[in-house]
Amino acid sequence: MITLDLIKTLSIKNDKKIVFIVIDGLGGAVHPSYGTTELEVAKHPNLDSLAKESLCGLAIPVDYGITPGSGPGHLALFGYDPVKYLIGRGILEVLGLGMELQQNDLAFRGNFATINKDEIITDRRAGRIPTEETVRLIEKIQKNIKKIDDVEVILKAGKEHRFAGIFRHNKLVENITENDPHKEGNKPHKIEPTVNSEEAIFTAQVVNKFILEVKELLKDEPKANYVLLRGFAKYPNIPKMQEVYKLTPVAIAVYPMYKGIAKVVGMEVIDGCETIEDEIKKLEELFSKLYDFYYVHIKDTDKLGEDGNFEGKVKKIEEIDKLIPRVLNLQPDVLVITGDHSTPAVTKGHSWHPVPVLLWSKTIPACIKNNVQKFTEEEFSRGMLGQVYMTKIILLSMAYALKLDKYGA
């Protein structure tokens, strides 16, 4: 099986342009109330006619039956084995809030909780205090705690009782436990090192001291008088797309988490988009620039799937379909349309279902005669590409863009 190291030796820089339109949670599943999937009901004439002359199939993000998070789904899209490479939860949270990460930072996610005078957690979410309240509390903590010894502390409020944070110091490691007892009625755990190293012991001490100082500071708060910290993670060591594929990649996304993932793999990230329409306009603007890999992330389909909103997801797909001709007008050399995972309305969340994937190519037609007539899960299962691991898609896009040299004599 091919490795990133081998791809490095085969990848070629040329001026051909690859576009990845990533429709988050694109794939659906049969919804019992409708007897069909979102893609089967939705009217998407542009996607259908593109499918007829594209290489079509179903992509498996991680493995059969495995439901991917956004991190693994996107890593697979960009050709990184999502089992080998993992972006830690703390990192995703910090990136998701748009915080700037440095190489040695230890990131984490936190939430406010309620603890009683016997040191027992009575509410793990501090009564789901409103976001404004969390903003106030984070400001209060940040004003009083800038450092623990010589470790810098950087915090940012999230939604409701949630926040994220960074401990900044070059001696910190991920190898510590969490303090969340996961059940109310228990005392919080002490943070412990999970390996017997000086660095792990140091990291655990710093975090315990931080929690203690926060507890002291919040002791008069009626609800949010304690913090639970989880998902300690350092910046992942993932080879950059420039290095592996010799691409000059750019990311167009609305939400910070996807911008963050793109940054991790080396993409230049474009800010300022608020809607899908903004994103397509930005793609048009940037198309004359020297990028050769355009990643466009469309979020709304995933959100509607997570809400269990079948009809909303159908409408959103129809909206997106109307924008496809504008992408085609740019005449990309290779166009891939897929998702990072499926989010069927019936599962109300990410699912393990393979994701429809379409690859259209200008120089060497990927397909002309094709048994696929419509952009649906069922039709795509009969596409020439068949079922394919998602990590392979970028390789195919590179091949059709003539960016991969012959392997061996």
Added chain:
Amino acid sequence: MITLDLIKTLSIKNDKKIVFIVIDGLGGAVHPSYGTTELEVAKHPNLDSLAKESLCGLAIPVDYGITPGSGPGHLALFGYDPVKYLIGRGILEVLGLGMELQQNDLAFRGNFATINKDEIITDRRAGRIPTEETVRLIEKIQKNIKKIDDVEVILKAGKEHRFAGIFRHNKLVENITENDPHKEGNKPHKIEPTVNSEEAIFTAQVVNKFILEVKELLKDEPKANYVLLRGFAKYPNIPKMQEVYKLTPVAIAVYPMYKGIAKVVGMEVIDGCETIEDEIKKLEELFSKLYDFYYVHIKDTDKLGEDGNFEGKVKKIEEIDKLIPRVLNLQPDVLVITGDHSTPAVTKGHSWHPVPVLLWSKTIPACIKNNVQKFTEEEFSRGMLGQVYMTKIILLSMAYALKLDKYGA
């Protein structure tokens, strides 16, 4: 995933005969000028009717999007992971010229070049001197240079300005650079060790000294007064087919390179064939002998694809089709018809496209009711075998020939 070591424990010797007809560069792609592939246009009634009762699919030689050289393609056909096992370019060239290789030999490919008095390469191919001229020059060098210190030197002329060679000594290693500057107007590079080992330094010294002696010897030649050496490689350590599969394999091929690859994996190699017709006749002759694996290599389809000759490749496929009944008349127990990779006329070279593969079986029919009606890429994508890594084909052929024992109790 299965390993060669495991296959060794499962393989069984019996008298059933497997035939692999390997049509080099068989797979095609949609050619924009014709709107179709070579196989879709070609008339091949014999292949079509065989496909209807065969297990059909598309084989991926190395990985999705990866274009294989002949070495990796053939290793995959014979069940060897082409990323793990690689046959170096020098070895392929030496084998291609029918030279005998020993375990510790360092093989290379060379060509005559023209250098001016300022030591600048003015023609990397010495004006493409005719083969006879290369034969004369190689004789001249070989007569004068039999050894460099105690390293034996063995050379053989190839076509036009090309030759191949062997340095024979047990201290030689592959870890050296090449002297070809790859562009005219440059001085040749000095051969340098790429690792800091005694062996690499020794090898580089030997090769530099050889080049210097050849230069002195050829100094009065009008065109071919210098040599460029590339692709230094040692004999690959690949387990033999006898050992892994308990087969007694035989190779019928016209071109030395394919005979060479067959030798590397342990096949007995048959000489004396010049045409496809010769090869089929040879297969018929040898069918009563005690071999149980027949590899027949057909080259012409690849050459026509490399020339971008769509119609020539179509005609060649039609010619090959006419010979299929003679193969069937031999009543092999298992017949596989495929290629080592695709060579579409549109890419004018090897490509990443998966290769149609057909497996027909006598004892246990591989397929009777079949949705495949024709021997084409698109129809085969809907075959029962689907898309499959090429390394798996030999396992299936062994299974249908009842040459693989049950794994586990």
